[in-house]
Amino acid sequence: MNQQIQKLRDQFSENDDFFMLQDSFLGTPVVLLGLKSLIDVVPMKLSLQTYHAAAIESHITLDAFKKVLGEADEAVGAHEIYGSILNGKLFIYFEADDSFVIMDPIPRALNRSIETPINENVMQGSQSAFTEDIATNVGLVRKQLQSDHLRVHTHTIGTEEAKDVALVYYEGRADMDFIRRIERQFAQNKNKTIENLQQFSKEILGFPTWSMVSKFNQTELPQEAAHSLRKGRVLLFVDRLPLALVTPGMLWDAFCLDSDRNFPLPLMLFLRTVRVLGALATLILPGLYVALVSVNPEVLRIEMALSIAQTRAGVPYPAIIEIIFMFVVIELTIEASFRLPKTIGPTITMVGGIILGQAAVQAKLVSNLLIIILAATTIANSTIIGLQQSLALRISKYVVVVLASMFGVLGILEGMLLICGYLGSLTAYGIPFVGFPNAKSEANRG
Amino acid sequence: MDKSWQVALMYFIVHLGLIFFMYPGDIIASTQDGHWIPIVLGFALHLAALSLYLKGLFNWGNNDIIALYMKAGKGYAVLFLLPLAVYFFMACITVVRCSAEIMTIVMLSSTPLWAVMLTFLLIPTYFALKGITSIFRTGVLIGMMNVPIILFFFSFSFQNIDWRYVFPMIGKASFLTEPSYLESFFVFAGGFLFLGFIQPHVAFRKRYVILAAIALLPFFIFSVYIPLLTFGQSTASTFNFPFIVSLDTISITWLMFERITVFLLLSLISFLMLFLSLSLWSTMRIVHAGIPALKPRYLLVSIPVLVYVVCLAIPSWTDIVKLFWWNTYLRFYIMAAIPLSTYFLASRSKKRMVRS
Numbered sequence: 001m002n003q004q005i006q007k008l009r010d011q012f013s014e015n016d017d018f019f020m021l022q023d024s025f026l027g028t029p030v031v032l033l034g035l036k037s038l039i040d041v042v043p044m045k046l047s048l049q050t051y052h053a054a055a056i057e058s059h060i061t062l063d064a065f066k067k068v069l070g071e072a073d074e075a076v077g078a079h080e081i082y083g084s085i086l087n088g089k090l091f092i093y094f095e096a097d098d099s100f101v102i103m104d105p106i107p108r109a110l111n112r113s114i115e116t117p118i119n120e121n122v123m124q125g126s127q128s129a130f131t132e133d134i135a136t137n138v139g140l141v142r143k144q145l146q147s148d149h150l151r152v153h154t155h156t157i158g159t160e161e162a163k164d165v166a167l168v169y170y171e172g173r174a175d176m177d178f179i180r181r182i183e184r185q186f187a188q189n190k191n192k193t194i195e196n197l198q199q200f201s202k203e204i205l206g207f208p209t210w211s212m213v214s215k216f217n218q219t220e221l222p223q224e225a226a227h228s229l230r231k232g233r234v235l236l237f238v239d240r241l242p243l244a245l246v247t248p249g250m251l252w253d254a255f256c257l258d259s260d261r262n263f264p265l266p267l268m269l270f271l272r273t274v275r276v277l278g279a280l281a282t283l284i285l286p287g288l289y290v291a292l293v294s295v296n297p298e299v300l301r302i303e304m305a306l307s308i309a310q311t312r313a314g315v316p317y318p319a320i321i322e323i324i325f326m327f328v329v330i331e332l333t334i335e336a337s338f339r340l341p342k343t344i345g346p347t348i349t350m351v352g353g354i355i356l357g358q359a360a361v362q363a364k365l366v367s368n369l370l371i372i373i374l375a376a377t378t379i380a381n382s383t384i385i386g387l388q389q390s391l392a393l394r395i396s397k398y399v400v401v402v403l404a405s406m407f408g409v410l411g412i413l414e415g416m417l418l419i420c421g422y423l424g425s426l427t428a429y430g431i432p433f434v435g436f437p438n439a440k441s442e443a444n445r446g
Numbered sequence: 447m448d449k450s451w452q453v454a455l456m457y458f459i460v461h462l463g464l465i466f467f468m469y470p471g472d473i474i475a476s477t478q479d480g481h482w483i484p485i486v487l488g489f490a491l492h493l494a495a496l497s498l499y500l501k502g503l504f505n506w507g508n509n510d511i512i513a514l515y516m517k518a519g520k521g522y523a524v525l526f527l528l529p530l531a532v533y534f535f536m537a538c539i540t541v542v543r544c545s546a547e548i549m550t551i552v553m554l555s556s557t558p559l560w561a562v563m564l565t566f567l568l569i570p571t572y573f574a575l576k577g578i579t580s581i582f583r584t585g586v587l588i589g590m591m592n593v594p595i596i597l598f599f600f601s602f603s604f605q606n607i608d609w610r611y612v613f614p615m616i617g618k619a620s621f622l623t624e625p626s627y628l629e630s631f632f633v634f635a636g637g638f639l640f641l642g643f644i645q646p647h648v649a650f651r652k653r654y655v656i657l658a659a660i661a662l663l664p665f666f667i668f669s670v671y672i673p674l675l676t677f678g679q680s681t682a683s684t685f686n687f688p689f690i691v692s693l694d695t696i697s698i699t700w701l702m703f704e705r706i707t708v709f710l711l712l713s714l715i716s717f718l719m720l721f722l723s724l725s726l727w728s729t730m731r732i733v734h735a736g737i738p739a740l741k742p743r744y745l746l747v748s749i750p751v752l753v754y755v756v757c758l759a760i761p762s763w764t765d766i767v768k769l770f771w772w773n774t775y776l777r778f779y780i781m782a783a784i785p786l787s788t789y790f791l792a793s794r795s796k797k798r799m800v801r802s
Contacts, residue, residue: 280591295554296553296554296708298553298704298705299553299703299704299705299708300702300703300704301702301703301704302704304702406557406561407554407557407561407562407565408553408554408557409553409708409709409712410549410553410554410562410565410712410715412712413712413715413716414565414569416591416716417569417584417588417716417719418569418572420584420587420588420591421569421572421573421576421580421584423583423584423587424573424576424580424581424582424583424584424585424586424587425576425577425580425583425584432579432583434583434586434587435583
């Protein structure tokens, strides 16, 4: 037997899902090699038989039959053969002339079908969501955006552990410098391994690790992805990740959805205003409570100040401790409801939110008003788009709260200024995070 | 990339931040009647200096004034850039000290002054460390948040006015020699100089900045006239910050807040912080040009530290006023010399370029 086959068998000897079948095509003996876990063997054999029967009927030569089966590239090295078997390909070895064919067999169904989005809700928009399979995802984008300007570049990154990454952009609208920069990064870091997005963003693309805001805006929705392509953004797909990474991420992504445009304009504006208000309320409300209660009660009308003081009567510690304490409880509730099975989630929310809150008020541990502020903040927090953005917002409100406890209303302003300054300073390869994707400059690009 | 509207917005809000504190008091103190004359005169001088400066900058092309003076010769650089750096430094000190003082008076009576001044320096330093383009983007965000607040309270400040206080419209020209009138030029001198430093990083068009300057005229006029029309000249002249006092008289029944002045003040402070970050950054540029061995990053940390130390060393409000007055000579020198020299040096270099 050929050396190469021997070597392959040795390499796969510890894998029980490896198969090696003897067969004969047009009178010459062949060996079929592959992985049972990736190839559905019975239908594969059936289809090979069909090919074979057709070949006998039409009296074609062995060489022509090889071409029918798949690519017969003599120059392919042992490493590529190994990789293609791992990738789910069928390796057919012809013993007579020591040649081989790598064939695309019938794969096992290891991908889920296209479903509705799980982490994002769509109001009046396309309902299909990205899946784990990178080809399906690119296909979904192609379906959504049927244009001859759409460009797809696929890269396989990692030597020890290979991962497919696809870069999709709209030629003529995307910033070509940006795309060249990404391609260069891919080429430079071709051998590194991608295990997760943190590594992907740091090792492959070279973005800073300690950034509160991700350089990618993640979306599950082909409609949003296509919209960002039209706006000149770049999509990155990583195989086995049911998300499109829209890069560069921008601030306005947190407030604007493309499916908003399926509503009449005034309704769209209303929705977006609500989101902006939600973000502002999340940042300001807790800080305002702390500032008004503990530092600047004189800013309020006297009636209001009195009623606030009344709700706090009997609370034994300063407002900052009170609010941090309750926020920790809320954070725990949110995290727990993520972890728990869907059936128990609502129970926890009820126990945590209503019973605990009410009990805490009745035990005079926290004030009534704080519970209202807390609920309002938590709800407002969820109005903005994207889990990551909402998480970043959730964390940044603490900056405001702490500063407010020291400097009162001025502290709120300082917190907001710091946040503005931080957002203003973010860039991805020179493209600012706070920027309007404007049509005029898009036209000049490319 | 063209960032005209960012620059225009920045110009607008930086001036808004400067106008409402000292300016009304100075103008009201400078004359008995016909206040619009000193305001318009100051504004016209400001506009003239600005357009001369811009003309010079655009003749010079896509570069900053440090390069202009350096090219003209070391002597020019020392003659113009050194006073400019000192002026920016002094402006930082006065702004930080004044605004911290006002803040402690108005709302933070129990917070120590050093803590307030510290935050007033830390935040602009943070902005400046992030770079000039980042300052402008931050400016846009802050402007979008705070300009509506300013406009809202500004429009409500007309609540208690009596238009008869406008008269007499014509006053004497004696204000020209009043120290307080000369001090009022602080508003005009500080804000426009940063335009000369941003050019290679942030490109802009002349027209936008001029429009932003013209849009400021109503604010200049009404910042003085609102306290005048609310209290009358004789009462208004007794206040240190007449506009802020007149805002304290406003009551908006449906608002749950008693003292809306606080919110106006906060917006103004946020604009002042942008002004500070621009000034710190410009000072850093000048010092860096003088001593290139010092790294910009270290300079941006050490200049605020110096400002902070000086601020701590100023014992009282009367000393700030004195400092402000000493600054006046430098201010007029800067306001006249920088635009003029920029204009002449730039046109000279342009002529040379054409000849060669």
